[in-house]
Amino acid sequence: MDWGRDLLRVFLLFAIIIAIISYDMKQAYNYTVQRPTLAQTDALLWIRNHVSQSSLLVINSYFYTDLHEEGGEGVGNGAIYPYAHIYWNVAYDPELHNGLLKNDWNRIDYIVTDPGMLNDIRSRGGAMSIIDQALNNSVLRVEYQAQDRDQHVDIRIYQVIHKPPS
Structure with missing residues (x-):
């Protein structure tokens, strides 16, 4: 059962990392296309x-x-x-x-x-x-x-x- 918890933790960690990266990429894109x-x-x-x-x-x-x-x-x-x-x-x-x-x-x-x-x-x-x-x-x-x-x-x-x- 410990490996199940570890797998869940790894999955949640990857989900959080993917969410942060996609948010950062969206923000970075908005700044790169704006040239005031x-x-x-x-x-x-x-x-x-x-x-x-x-x-x-x-x-x-x-x-x-x-x-x-x-x-x-x-x-x-x-x-x-x-x-x-x-x-x-x-x-x-x-x-x-x-x-x-x-x-x-x-x-x-x-x-x-x-x-x-x-x-x-x-x-x-x-x-x-x-x-x-x-x-x-x-x-x-x-x-x-x-x-x-x-x-x-x-x-x-x-x-x-x-x-x-x-």
């Missing part, structure tokens, strides 16, 4: 290939280094984007809002958005309205999407259509 930064990388490459370094870009903070540092994904071996600014700074930093932009949305050339940034621009009003006005006078040039666990990553690049001076 792919949308960001594609957007940076599009900027590098289609946007002049003299353009004024409104961006989210995670693009800043890649567009401001030599060798960054957005610049490669080319020149940096000195006028790529984080949207919060564009809205609330007087040096940018009143100085560089002269409180004129028409001075913005591109807006690179994600859902959170779009929500901030559309819902906050006030100082964000300069970016919202530029967004209302823009066209979508390209959109990149990726999946990050339960969250959908959606990067959109808008080009502002400038109004002629009156």
Whole structure:
């Protein structure tokens, strides 16, 4: 009878091991097929290939280094984007809002958005309205999407259509 108990223990041990392995494999597969930064990388490459370094870009903070540092994904071996600014700074930093932009949305050339940034621009009003006005006078040039666990990553690049001076 002891060999029967031992056999049962071995069987239960193998069943537990198989359950753990199959669970781990499922979790590992979910992580390997999700590439949330792919949308960001594609957007940076599009900027590098289609946007002049003299353009004024409104961006989210995670693009800043890649567009401001030599060798960054957005610049490669080319020149940096000195006028790529984080949207919060564009809205609330007087040096940018009143100085560089002269409180004129028409001075913005591109807006690179994600859902959170779009929500901030559309819902906050006030100082964000300069970016919202530029967004209302823009066209979508390209959109990149990726999946990050339960969250959908959606990067959109808008080009502002400038109004002629009156």
